[in-house]
Amino acid sequence: MYTPAEDREKNRLLRKTAAHRQELESEFKEITRRTEKFITHALIIGGTVALTYLLVRQLAGDKSKKKTKNKESLPETGQQGEEKSPFSEILTQLGTMLATQATVFLLNLAREKLSAYLHQNSNKQTDEHP
16 A cells, blocks of 8 residues: 655645744734734724814814804894804713713723733733644
8 A cells, every 4th residue: 555655745735834834824813813913003003183173173163163163154234143152062071072082982992902902802812823
């Protein structure tokens, strides 16, 4: 059936296959590690940009520009549009601040959960392949 030469050839091919498999697994781990790092940085940067945008928008007062624009676009018949009461303006500002705080809280929570998941995933990978 099998000759010793065929057995040697089969063993050589099996060793070569194992070496290729190990090389592919190490390359895959490296690509996965880089991808996880890239995604984590992208999420952190995206959250920071979104937060910065919200803070700048909140501090710059974009609403004042909209109010002046609306007043200018009204026909000058002596009647102006309904003015908001100070109470409604306070409620609007309070709602905006609460939305901003909720966004910050959720972004921090997402960052913590993502970091924990990535840390757990990397620990799992190192435990599987010491």
